[in-house]
Amino acid sequence: MNRTVRLAKRPTGMPGPDTWTIAEEPMPVPGEGELLVEVKAISLDPAMRGWLNEGKSYIPPVGLGEVMRANGAGVVLESRAPGFAPGDTVMGGFGVQRYAVVASRHAEPIDLGVAPFERWLGVLGMPGMTAWFGLFDVGLLRDGETVVVSAAAGAVGGLVVQLARARGCPVVGIAGGEAKCRMVVERFGADACIDYKAGDVRARLAEALPQGIDVYFDNVGGGILEAAMTHLRRRARVVICGAISGYNDVASIRGPRNYLNLLIQRARMEGFVVFDYAPRFAEARAGIAAMLADGRVVAVEDVREGIDRFPETLTELYTGGNMGKLVLRP
Amino acid sequence: MNRTVRLAKRPTGMPGPDTWTIAEEPMPVPGEGELLVEVKAISLDPAMRGWLNEGKSYIPPVGLGEVMRANGAGVVLESRAPGFAPGDTVMGGFGVQRYAVVASRHAEPIDLGVAPFERWLGVLGMPGMTAWFGLFDVGLLRDGETVVVSAAAGAVGGLVVQLARARGCPVVGIAGGEAKCRMVVERFGADACIDYKAGDVRARLAEALPQGIDVYFDNVGGGILEAAMTHLRRRARVVICGAISGYNDVASIRGPRNYLNLLIQRARMEGFVVFDYAPRFAEARAGIAAMLADGRVVAVEDVREGIDRFPETLTELYTGGNMGKLVLRP
Numbered sequence: 001m002n003r004t005v006r007l008a009k010r011p012t013g014m015p016g017p018d019t020w021t022i023a024e025e026p027m028p029v030p031g032e033g034e035l036l037v038e039v040k041a042i043s044l045d046p047a048m049r050g051w052l053n054e055g056k057s058y059i060p061p062v063g064l065g066e067v068m069r070a071n072g073a074g075v076v077l078e079s080r081a082p083g084f085a086p087g088d089t090v091m092g093g094f095g096v097q098r099y100a101v102v103a104s105r106h107a108e109p110i111d112l113g114v115a116p117f118e119r120w121l122g123v124l125g126m127p128g129m130t131a132w133f134g135l136f137d138v139g140l141l142r143d144g145e146t147v148v149v150s151a152a153a154g155a156v157g158g159l160v161v162q163l164a165r166a167r168g169c170p171v172v173g174i175a176g177g178e179a180k181c182r183m184v185v186e187r188f189g190a191d192a193c194i195d196y197k198a199g200d201v202r203a204r205l206a207e208a209l210p211q212g213i214d215v216y217f218d219n220v221g222g223g224i225l226e227a228a229m230t231h232l233r234r235r236a237r238v239v240i241c242g243a244i245s246g247y248n249d250v251a252s253i254r255g256p257r258n259y260l261n262l263l264i265q266r267a268r269m270e271g272f273v274v275f276d277y278a279p280r281f282a283e284a285r286a287g288i289a290a291m292l293a294d295g296r297v298v299a300v301e302d303v304r305e306g307i308d309r310f311p312e313t314l315t316e317l318y319t320g321g322n323m324g325k326l327v328l329r330p
Numbered sequence: 331m332n333r334t335v336r337l338a339k340r341p342t343g344m345p346g347p348d349t350w351t352i353a354e355e356p357m358p359v360p361g362e363g364e365l366l367v368e369v370k371a372i373s374l375d376p377a378m379r380g381w382l383n384e385g386k387s388y389i390p391p392v393g394l395g396e397v398m399r400a401n402g403a404g405v406v407l408e409s410r411a412p413g414f415a416p417g418d419t420v421m422g423g424f425g426v427q428r429y430a431v432v433a434s435r436h437a438e439p440i441d442l443g444v445a446p447f448e449r450w451l452g453v454l455g456m457p458g459m460t461a462w463f464g465l466f467d468v469g470l471l472r473d474g475e476t477v478v479v480s481a482a483a484g485a486v487g488g489l490v491v492q493l494a495r496a497r498g499c500p501v502v503g504i505a506g507g508e509a510k511c512r513m514v515v516e517r518f519g520a521d522a523c524i525d526y527k528a529g530d531v532r533a534r535l536a537e538a539l540p541q542g543i544d545v546y547f548d549n550v551g552g553g554i555l556e557a558a559m560t561h562l563r564r565r566a567r568v569v570i571c572g573a574i575s576g577y578n579d580v581a582s583i584r585g586p587r588n589y590l591n592l593l594i595q596r597a598r599m600e601g602f603v604v605f606d607y608a609p610r611f612a613e614a615r616a617g618i619a620a621m622l623a624d625g626r627v628v629a630v631e632d633v634r635e636g637i638d639r640f641p642e643t644l645t646e647l648y649t650g651g652n653m654g655k656l657v658l659r660p
Contacts, residue, residue: 058594221590240593255585260551263570263601264388271593 002027003330005068005096005310010052014248014318019052020068020311028101035107036078037090037100041303042310043071043121044326045155046219046317049247058273067095068310071126073110073117074100091120096310098330114289118301122325123288126274127155130241132284133277134217135160138270139239145214146233147171148205150224152193153180155325156241158300159288160217161188166296172208174201174224176320183323187298202227212236220245226256232265240271248318300324332357333660335398335426335640340382344578344648349382350398350641358431365437366408367420367430372637373401373451374656375485376549376647379577388603397425398640401456403440403447404430414439421450426640428660444619448631452655453618456604457485460571462614463607464547465490468600469569475544476563477501478535480554482523483510485655486571488630489618490547491518496626502538504531504554506650513653517628532557542566550575556586562595570601578648630654 001024008021030036051062051069062069072094076084081104084090090107094100110120122128134156135141147164151157152173161184164171173184173193181193194204201224205213212233218225221243229238246253262269277284291297302322304313307330316322331354338351360366381392381399392399402424406414411434414420420437424430440450452458464486465471477494481487482503491514494501503514503523511523524534531554535543542563548555551573559568576583592599607614621627632652634643637660646652 056594226585240590242593243590253590254587255556255589257584259585259589259599260570260573260583260601262599263572263603264386266600266602266606268598268600269589269592270596270598271590272596273593276596 001025002097002099003307004098005307007052007062007064007066007068010054010064014315015049015052015311017311022308022310027099030078030080030101033081033103034101035076035081035084035090035104037072037074037092037094037102037107038077039072039074039094039098039100039330041073041117041121042094042096042307042328042330043125044310044314044317044322044328045071045126046242046244046247048314049318053250058275067097069093070096071121072100073120076107079104089117091125096307096328096330098307115292115299118303118325118327119292119299121327122155122301123159123292123297123299124285127325128159128288129277129281129284130156130274131159131163132288133274133280134239134241134272135163135215137277138272139215139217139237141167141169141215143168145169146209146211147215147217148174148209148213148228148231149217149219150174150228151219151242151244152184152188152190153323154219157217157219158184158188158324159297161190162291162297164215165189166291170209172205174220174228180320180323183300187300196224202230205231215239217241218243221253222246226258229256229258229261232261232267234265234267236265236267238262238267238269240269244318301327303327303329305329331355332427332429333637334428335637337382337392337394337396337398340384340394344645345379345382345641347641352638352640357429360408360410360431363411363433364431365406365411365414365420365434367402367404367422367424367432367437368407369402369404369424369428369430369660371403371447371451371633372424372426372640372658372660373455374640374644374647374652374658375401375456376572376574376577378644379648383580388605397427399423400426401451402430403450406437409434419447421455426637426658426660428637445622445629448633448655448657449622449629451657452485452631453489453622453627453629454615457655458489458618459607459611459614460486460604461489461493462618463604463610464569464571464602465493465545467607468602469545469547469567471497471499471545473498475499476539476541477545477547478504478539478543478558478561479547479549480504480558481549481572481574482514482518482520483653484549487547487549488514488518488654489627491520492621492627494545495519496621500539502535504550504558510650510653513630517630526554532560535561545569547571548573551583552576556588559586559588559591562591562597564595564597566595566597568592568597568599570599574648631657633657633659635659
């Protein structure tokens with residue numbers, strides 16, 4: 001039998017138990033050109049909350065009654081497509097379920113000799129691609145520039161810290177709580193990490209980076225975005241990757257009141273969606289894999305067990321319960 | 331005798347009569363390397379309000395007791411600098427006064443055969459440079475793209491409309507009142523102009539440009555910026571030139587609540603300061619002068635008389651009282 005998590009009801013605010021239907025279902029059967037995959041790891045991403053809302057965004061919402069959209073990694077059990085055989089390891093948009101049928105063109109081979117399942121959803125997966133293209137292509141990071149990144153203990157932010165450090169740039173992270181901040185400094189190599197729960201981010205940023213910020217990589221929005229924008233340097237780039245602080249309370253989202261600092265500092269705020277860089281994922285993945293191999297990048301995953309725990313595990317993303325890339329083994 | 335307008339008191343909110351001291355003073359005397367200029371036209375610019383506030387911005391504030399900063403155009407009465415002679419016509423930062431002494435390196439010759447004094451403060455002056463570099467260098471306007479500009483009846487906005495039209499791009503202006511909107515369409519050539527006083531800018535933009543906006547040139551901020559940001563196309567550029575709606579009520583300034591459209595649309599918001607383009611002003615001025623000569627650009631100036639009317643004339647910029655470039659003949 002398969003076990004699936006389907007969207008039962010669009011949540012207002014934080015998704016709750018009634019958002020989902022978890023059920024046993026018959027094993028899905030692959031058609032021509034399709035694969036049956038046993039899902040070994042499911043990626044839990046902040047963006048998931050947005051996919052639950054009705055309306056136009058960068059991607060259509062998950063439909064009511066559909067299996068929750070998720071990236072995953074797993075093993076091919078049955079192949080009806082050329083180029084794939086049982087036992088192959090793959091990743092793709094497998095959804096929150098134990099077994100998935102996908103068109104083979106939506107499955108990408110992964111090499112467990114390079115990294116285990118979880119890592120293909122983290123630094124070698126979408127979060128990795130997001131950090132890489134956000135920092136280098138949108139943020140246009142140059143040697144010697146200063147970087148600040150919010151949600152620095154998270155999947156994307158943690159890699160942004162490390163990529164900037166590997167480039168030799170001063171980096172300050174922002175994260176919630178002492179334990180996360182310690183990880184950001186000690187494991188990811190940030191020069192400093194500001195605990196936003198412990199005080200005035202604006203003042204702490206000014207202390208940590210008196211010279212100001214060249215690239216601010218924002219995952220959170222709200223008051224932290226505003227604080228960072230107070231300290232922009234001339235021609236700074238503010239990379240809008242996400243705004244997790246507002247995902248469960250859309251009415252609370254506001255723009256940075258000090259957006260005119262963009263004018264004063266001749267600075268730029270730019271959004272991006274990682275899918276646009278798909279033709280260049282191989283390049284980024286090779287770069288990150290090389291850094292993993294020689295230790296310039298470490299991967300931190302927070303792995304949970306049990307597909308039935310998907311609902312409460314997802315909410316931890318928004319309450320700060322995870323350290324590093326959050327992955328569920330179904 | 332000279333007659334000067336000096337900053338007496340930093341205003342909170344709209345500048346009032348007590349903001350200024352207007353007085354007769356002895357004629358200033360040029361020293362070595364300086365010119366005495368009779369000011370024939372004084373430029374009134376929205377940015378002036380910002381110069382009255384204490385604190386760090388893109389330019390230091392006007393000091394208490396100082397002659398109010400302003401661009402101007404006039405005639406050299408006395409020269410103690412090589413390359414200038416009495417009768418030469420010049421422009422520069424002459425301040426709000428009848429006679430100015432300036433270092434000759436801060437005076438730029440102007441040719442009244444090309445355009446009268448007023449025009450050198452308008453389409454051939456800072457507003458012209460602002461429109462040109464904002465639209466082409468920050469906005470990166472490309473053939474066939476759609477442009478929306480706020481304060482489209484103003485000095486900068488009116489030229490943005492015309493430059494975009496000259497490029498063959500669809501342009502929609504936003505302005506306050508029927509008379510201004512008529513001018514923006516009939517004289518500047520906009521495809522449409524939305525009267526923000528007459529209804530829902532957001533809905534009107536969607537009607538006028540169902541395909542969305544590629545370049546939004548913002549002079550006003552507030553709800554109009556937000557409305558325009560609802561209709562961004564993929565990879566749109568939002569050019570932050572100013573935010574006149576908030577200049578007299580800084581506490582009211584807020585960022586666009588829908589700034590995450592930058593992410594959804596992979597769009598960019600970027601500020602600029604025209605001074606940075608000074609090395610290229612000659613290029614822009616030549617381009618605009620050619621368009622003036624062949625009629626692709628028309629200049630609309632709103633010329634007032636009498637230096638003593640500076641205080642109330644300045645406030646008209648913020649209450650929408652002017653049509654086109656506001657100039658005071660002292």
